Amino acid sequence: MITTTSRPVLGQRSISRRGLLGGVAAVAAGAGLAACQPGSSARPGQQVAPSGDGGAAGYDGPPVELAFWNGLTGGDGPIMKKMCDNFTKEYPNVKISTTTIAWADYYQKLPAAVSNGKGPDVGMMHADTLATNAARQVVQPLDDVANALGMTEEDFTPIVWQAGMYNGQRYGLPLDLHPAGLYYNKRVMEKVGADPDSPPTNMDEFMNVLDMAKSKGVQGLWVPPGAVANNFGQTMVYQFGGHMVDEAGTTSGYNHPGTVAAMQWVRSLIDEGYSPKNAANDSDTLALQNDKTVFMFNGPWMVTPLKENKKVDWGVTQVPNIGGTLATWSGSHQFVLPVQRSADENKTKAARAFVNWIIQNSLAWADAGMVPARASVREMPEFAEKEEVNIFAQQLDYVRFLPPVPGISDIATEWATATSNIVAGKKGVQEALDEAAQKANRILAENQKKYQR
Amino acid sequence: MTALPSAATRPAGGPGGERRGRLRLHHPLTPYALCAPYVLLLTAFVLVPAVWGIWISLHDWDFLLPYKPFVGAQNYANLFDPSSIVFGDFWNGMKNTAIFTVASVPFLVVIPFLVALLLNRHFPARTFFRAMIFAPFVLGIAVIGVLFKYLLNTQFGLINAFLDAVGLPPVAWLETQPAVWIALVGVTVWWTMGFNTVIYLAGLQSLPEEHYEAAELDGAGAWGKLRHITVPGLRMVMIFVVTTTILASANMFGQSYLLTSGGPGDSTRTAIMVMTEEGLRRFKMGSASAMSYLLALFLAVISIANFFLMRERKS
Numbered sequence: 096m097i098t099t100t101s102r103p104v105l106g107q108r109s110i111s112r113r114g115l116l117g118g119v120a121a122v123a124a125g126a127g128l129a130a131c132q133p134g135s136s137a138r139p140g141q142q143v144a145p146s147g148d149g150g151a152a153g154y155d156g157p158p159v160e161l162a163f164w165n166g167l168t169g170g171d172g173p174i175m176k177k178m179c180d181n182f183t184k185e186y187p188n189v190k191i192s193t194t195t196i197a198w199a200d201y202y203q204k205l206p207a208a209v210s211n212g213k214g215p216d217v218g219m220m221h222a223d224t225l226a227t228n229a230a231r232q233v234v235q236p237l238d239d240v241a242n243a244l245g246m247t248e249e250d251f252t253p254i255v256w257q258a259g260m261y262n263g264q265r266y267g268l269p270l271d272l273h274p275a276g277l278y279y280n281k282r283v284m285e286k287v288g289a290d291p292d293s294p295p296t297n298m299d300e301f302m303n304v305l306d307m308a309k310s311k312g313v314q315g316l317w318v319p320p321g322a323v324a325n326n327f328g329q330t331m332v333y334q335f336g337g338h339m340v341d342e343a344g345t346t347s348g349y350n351h352p353g354t355v356a357a358m359q360w361v362r363s364l365i366d367e368g369y370s371p372k373n374a375a376n377d378s379d380t381l382a383l384q385n386d387k388t389v390f391m392f393n394g395p396w397m398v399t400p401l402k403e404n405k406k407v408d409w410g411v412t413q414v415p416n417i418g419g420t421l422a423t424w425s426g427s428h429q430f431v432l433p434v435q436r437s438a439d440e441n442k443t444k445a446a447r448a449f450v451n452w453i454i455q456n457s458l459a460w461a462d463a464g465m466v467p468a469r470a471s472v473r474e475m476p477e478f479a480e481k482e483e484v485n486i487f488a489q490q491l492d493y494v495r496f497l498p499p500v501p502g503i504s505d506i507a508t509e510w511a512t513a514t515s516n517i518v519a520g521k522k523g524v525q526e527a528l529d530e531a532a533q534k535a536n537r538i539l540a541e542n543q544k545k546y547q548r
Numbered sequence: 549m550t551a552l553p554s555a556a557t558r559p560a561g562g563p564g565g566e567r568r569g570r571l572r573l574h575h576p577l578t579p580y581a582l583c584a585p586y587v588l589l590l591t592a593f594v595l596v597p598a599v600w601g602i603w604i605s606l607h608d609w610d611f612l613l614p615y616k617p618f619v620g621a622q623n624y625a626n627l628f629d630p631s632s633i634v635f636g637d638f639w640n641g642m643k644n645t646a647i648f649t650v651a652s653v654p655f656l657v658v659i660p661f662l663v664a665l666l667l668n669r670h671f672p673a674r675t676f677f678r679a680m681i682f683a684p685f686v687l688g689i690a691v692i693g694v695l696f697k698y699l700l701n702t703q704f705g706l707i708n709a710f711l712d713a714v715g716l717p718p719v720a721w722l723e724t725q726p727a728v729w730i731a732l733v734g735v736t737v738w739w740t741m742g743f744n745t746v747i748y749l750a751g752l753q754s755l756p757e758e759h760y761e762a763a764e765l766d767g768a769g770a771w772g773k774l775r776h777i778t779v780p781g782l783r784m785v786m787i788f789v790v791t792t793t794i795l796a797s798a799n800m801f802g803q804s805y806l807l808t809s810g811g812p813g814d815s816t817r818t819a820i821m822v823m824t825e826e827g828l829r830r831f832k833m834g835s836a837s838a839m840s841y842l843l844a845l846f847l848a849v850i851s852i853a854n855f856f857l858m859r860e861r862k863s
Contacts (some may be wrong), residue, residue, distance in 0.1 A: 163658075202829075375703055512811075538830075
């Protein structure tokens with residue numbers, strides 16, 4: 096897989112090409128190459144896992160400070176900070192210094208930092224980005240940790256356990272799952288004559304409430320483009336029998352008949368006046384909080400902001416079965432250990448102890464609305480007391496993920512463009528999805544070549 | 549003042565010329581040493597990356613993969629091959645960039661000019677207004693993005709609330725065309741006009757008062773003074789403003805990235821956004837570099853053309 100010879104060859108090439116470039120230019124290019132040499136020499140994959148217990152017995156070495164990067168910019172950030180502080184209380188020799196970078200930037204900065212040998216000791220990633228970062232050798236295999244900690248598939252939901260795997264090796268230790276659910280405004284439900292204590296569970300009941308709302312002049316489910324591109328739209332795709340991409344990650348499901356049916360139904364919500372035309376992104380959450388709509392499909396991260404808003408009387412429940420197959424979109428946060436150029440043995444040990452401790456004590460993480468990935472945590476009596484997160488936890492049997500294929504998120508732009516065109520009414524459903532599928536398939540084919548070498 | 553020997557009173561050049569050589573007090577290398585810090589920075593942060601970028605653009609380049617095959621001009625050829633994956637995205641991005649540039653530059657050149665004329669007059673609280681006009685420019689694009697996301701929200705935004713108050717229908721500022729372009733140009737003009745205004749103001753203040761007095765004696769009115777003294781006097785300033793504004797508009801990224809995510813559809817995805825997606829999300833840096841060199845080439849040609857079109861003509 097790794098050809099250590101590729102770099103010298105590249106260097107020689109640049110020198111042989113100097114003749115083509117002007118004096119200064121050639122020197123500059125040479126300097127640039129030289130400068131980049133150490134940068135890309137974090138020889139990923141070569142890192143040897145430390146002998147030892149993989150963090151099972153905690154950490155009793157000299158004081159260390161672990162750099163921990165994540166993208167928890169929302170209400171989940173402070174909760175993770177508190178968990179880190181609790182860890183340090185138990186292991187005073189390990190200080191955790193957390194850096195929080197918005198996820199979109201995080202996924203750019205982490206690889207750059209790792210390639211310069213400045214990657215953090217511990218990181219976090221979404222399950223659907225793990226394969227890409229494993230293939231690009233940003234993160235190291237963690238089989239030793241999983242084995243040493245006695246983590247097994249039985250203790251995790253199979254889908255979230257498998258999501259941490261790439262090429263037969265484990266790269267991510269699952270912390271949580273965050274499936275989409277159905278939020279509803281109790282006050283508006285009552286106003287339109289629906290029972291706020293029995294939210295809809297299927298298509299008929301759901302449309303029934305929407306019709307009742309419509310007759311009272313309330314648009315019951317706002318459909319902004321961002322929601323269609325993300326958890327709401329994808330949940331519908333799975334429910335109508337479609338998929339985002341096939342299991343092998345070689346063919347997109349964007350124009351699968353099920354996907355087309357899902358998007359046609361979404362479009363009909365706008366055409367038939369259940370949603371305003373041109374709903375702004377995030378206007379669904381604002382409408383729900385201002386008693387202007389009945390429903391919102393969204394992830395568990397909405398629990399904290401809704402709880403903080405004392406003015407809204409709301410509830411959350413499992414997604415209703417609208418398309419015929421009960422399914423819901425879900426993400427998963429997983430712990431990763433970024434590749435280090437020169438591994439410090441103590442830090443390596445401490446990082447493993449830290450990750451293990453957090454996962455074992457992830458009950459606190461449920462306060463962020465996230466469902467702990469570990470079954471033994473969900474079985475704790477204290478977990479049952481956390482009302483909302485239990486509702487999300489009841490959906491674990493039918494959550495859906497993207498398959499762990501490197502570069503899988505490269506096609507997300509095509510999906511976002513297609514759904515945006517559909518919601519804006521700029522293109523027909525079939526036309527928009529056909530275009531997206533065709534382009535996505537070519538990107539997937541190109542990625543296959545890129546990552547197979 | 550008069551007691552001080554001023555450089556201006558000494559005859560420059562001419563007889564002083566030969567004396568200068570003998571009186572030179574510095575080491576022959578001093579000028580180079582003085583230039584060195586700048587040259588060093590220019591080399592490290594402009595020249596090397598620029599040349600290095602050309603090298604990258606000739607490869608299928610992912611900085612983390614050990615395998616970076618040399619592909620020659622393939623990345624450039626793809627940009628001109630309608631059957632390649634990047635062709636559609638890239639030229640759509642270039643088209644959107646062109647639309648934004650053509651739509652925003654006239655406003656960004658003319659409005660600041662008019663504002664500068666106003667701010668150059670004497671009136672109470674002039675300094676306050678000068679500061680206010682410039683104030684938005686110091687805000688980062690992130691702040692502008694968040695601010696206008698609230699203001700322009702179709703259902704809950706302040707701007708549509710005003711429209712509603714005067715009986716106008718709401719506008720989907722960030723969801724439908726052409727409203728989105730109007731919104732993006734409007735945001736950009738509000739945000740950046742202060743910069744051009746300050747440049748114009750500096751130019752206006754350098755115009756000698758005597759010219760205006762002479763024009764007045766010749767019977768020129770306000771319009772005549774503007775046409776025959778102010779505008780010609782600001783020619784170099786205008787070339788600067790037009791050139792930098794075109795370059796800034798062609799590099800538009802943050803406004804559509806934060807406000808529309810390139811939507812609706814991909815109608816506001818600018819060339820820079822396409823490059824970011826290609827190079828930093830899909831990690832195809834060779835292809836992204838090729839795109840940026842092509843954009844740079846376009847901008848260089850436009851800048852040169854602009855300079856020649858606006859230069860002083862000897863008739």
